[in-house]
Amino acid sequence: MQIVKVQTPSAQYQIFAGTGLIDTLEARMTRILAALGRKLPKRLFILTSPEIWDLWSKRILSSFTNTPTILLLPAGERHKNLRSVEKLLREMAKAGGDRSSILIAFGGGIVGDVGGFVASSFMRGIDFFQVPSTFLSQVDSSVGGKVGVNLPEGKNLVGAFHHPLAVFADMELLNTLPDRELRAGLFESVKAGMIRDRALLRFMEENSARILGRDTASLEKVIAASIRMKADVVSKDERENGLRMILNLGHTLGHAIESVTGYRKLLHGEAVGWGIIAALHLGRKRRTISEAQFDRLMGLVYLYGPLPALKLNPQRLVDASAKDKKHRGDVRRFILPVGIGDATVVEDVTTDELLEAARYMLALAKALPEQVEVKVLAAHG
Amino acid sequence: MQIVKVQTPSAQYQIFAGTGLIDTLEARMTRILAALGRKLPKRLFILTSPEIWDLWSKRILSSFTNTPTILLLPAGERHKNLRSVEKLLREMAKAGGDRSSILIAFGGGIVGDVGGFVASSFMRGIDFFQVPSTFLSQVDSSVGGKVGVNLPEGKNLVGAFHHPLAVFADMELLNTLPDRELRAGLFESVKAGMIRDRALLRFMEENSARILGRDTASLEKVIAASIRMKADVVSKDERENGLRMILNLGHTLGHAIESVTGYRKLLHGEAVGWGIIAALHLGRKRRTISEAQFDRLMGLVYLYGPLPALKLNPQRLVDASAKDKKHRGDVRRFILPVGIGDATVVEDVTTDELLEAARYMLALAKALPEQVEVKVLAAHG
Structure with missing residues (x-):
């Protein structure tokens, strides 16, 4: 496993690249939160796409003692819009999400971008983790804090800078990548x-x-x-x-x-x-x-x-x-x-x-x- | 006129409270931008409500050499939602807004909250000024950087922390306040x-x-x-x-x-x-x-x-x-x-x-x- 540090004026966190990360997510997140003087919250959300979740839900969930609430975003750039953001925010509010809730964006670049923006705007910003599942999202979109969605007028015209608490780039996830x-x-x-x-x-x-x-x-x-x-x-x-x-x-x-x-x-x-x-x-x-x-x-x-x-x-x-x-x-x-x-x-x-x-x-x-x-x-x- | 300073880890700006401010907006904004080493951009947006704009447009516009693009948000809490945000963001994109564009939120608390959130998310954040027109928005909602909109599930459940470059609280605006x-x-x-x-x-x-x-x-x-x-x-x-x-x-x-x-x-x-x-x-x-x-x-x-x-x-x-x-x-x-x-x-x-x-x-x-x-x-x- 390799660890890369990101240090900007607004955030400081680590990116983990290796294998076996998805089997130990809860323990790793707990450790990162503990270093910030915090605990894993009661309400944990995982945003993912149905296809990705079908493949990996068992392994991911087996690492959690506290079962997270699953939010699904259909695959495809056409779902990367404000309508999806609103739908997800409402689901989180209905499920009792609060300011201490944490979101895990588990999927490709679109899940990361939408999930990051949802996290940046839910109750004016909650913390999130990135678990990128594609090569592109591991090397690019999960790094750097840019999150957001498209408008009909153009790509990524709405968004925020919102850094995750950590990124877990598990290469095993690439095994199923076409x-x-x-x-x-x-x-x-x-x-x-x-x-x-x-x-x-x-x-x-x-x-x-x-x-x-x-x-x-x-x-x-x-x-x-x-x-x-x-x-x-x-x-x-x-x-x-x-x-x-x-x-x-x-x-x-x-x-x-x-x-x-x-x-x-x-x-x-x-x-x-x-x-x-x-x-x-x-x-x-x-x-x-x-x-x-x-x-x-x-x-x-x-x-x-x-x-x-x-x-x-x-x-x-x-x-x-x-x-x-x-x-x-x-x-x-x-x-x-x-x-x-x-x-x-x-x-x-x-x-x-x-x-x-x-x-x-x-x-x-x-x-x-x-x-x-x-x-x-x-x-x- | 009184000047109050706000200084947070993420922002530092002044709130001006007095009279005659709306007749000198462009000059004041130019001075504030100059202190940041910047110029007034080509594309300036004013977000306001039709009622407020009817009352004050002449005086506001007379202070501008570069005519701003006007965006209207109908009055009322029921328009403080993501649908309005999307509509406004699209109008800004269509009007050629870019990262250097600046938005002026001119109106009550709803205009300030919606305008601030639009500014915080348009192209991942552009600068904005607050010109609060009600007593409540002058003493409360324009101060502190909280911006956002409601969900059907609750008030202000979506938003950001996004401070203005300055707030101009002109007491003359209160003359028409019921x-x-x-x-x-x-x-x-x-x-x-x-x-x-x-x-x-x-x-x-x-x-x-x-x-x-x-x-x-x-x-x-x-x-x-x-x-x-x-x-x-x-x-x-x-x-x-x-x-x-x-x-x-x-x-x-x-x-x-x-x-x-x-x-x-x-x-x-x-x-x-x-x-x-x-x-x-x-x-x-x-x-x-x-x-x-x-x-x-x-x-x-x-x-x-x-x-x-x-x-x-x-x-x-x-x-x-x-x-x-x-x-x-x-x-x-x-x-x-x-x-x-x-x-x-x-x-x-x-x-x-x-x-x-x-x-x-x-x-x-x-x-x-x-x-x-x-x-x-x-x-x-």
């Missing part, structure tokens, strides 16, 4: 390596077969390094006033792809994968990376493909990206890779540049899925 | 005196005619003292872990009255007025106040009456108070007056004691409205 979701999640680790962790990047280049083959030691290494990178960035810039923005490498166009396709066609990590390709192209054009570095980084993206094919109008993508909330005032902000293992925030990317990057990406997305697939198969063998 | 609302609001000042400000209490005893007659200097004194008391308590205990609980004197049964009557029959301050009477009775029984002190404090409550008559089942009130979120775990908490100008939090009030206090209060509420009215008329003369 290959496609693992691959998609790994693009956040690819991103982590590109923006701030050269060693992780090299490890992912050299061990893609082991990682995609779910070798426990290799996966733990990737997960812990990804968490550590994000925890480090978040500890230095909790509210995304500066450094934290680099975490958005690949996300400007990634979010635009998700928005234009109604969040239905691609997994988040896949959209980010395509967004990274656009960012690499723009980096090459702006010479923040050389042609050789571009080739190397594109090779890394390919290793964790195949990315699903896309047929979209580039102008629509650019229009959608203008609505992204990373767009502050009239400034168009973009994250560019800098060499191998670094990144920078630029504020002056023009619509034409973005359009060209979108075109480059979409040409690949239309033409190259087979080639990408071949490369990945090779990496597996 | 007498009943002024009287109701004054019960929060009565409470302020009882729990922590003996000088305010004496001033309110000796000057009730001037205060109820809206003498500017007297009102400013009451408002500023009430704000100062609350700001002081909140600065010492932002999250209501201890001291801040004393602010709930009169609120345990006050909230229960509001809940049982569906928030329609009484104004909040009136319900608190009745709740204070119940608390005084319980204080007398527990001997935290003497009989003489009980009589003196009851006299003060009567001075600011008449409180509307009430016919309720005491058991229903007690049941409703158990759902109050000040009720932590199994402990029944209650705030008792201690002598003149002090209060304490007790954790062991039994259902029987509460029931008896409710019965005492309801007997008065059924039998004494005429007597109360006579006393008030006397005070006016």
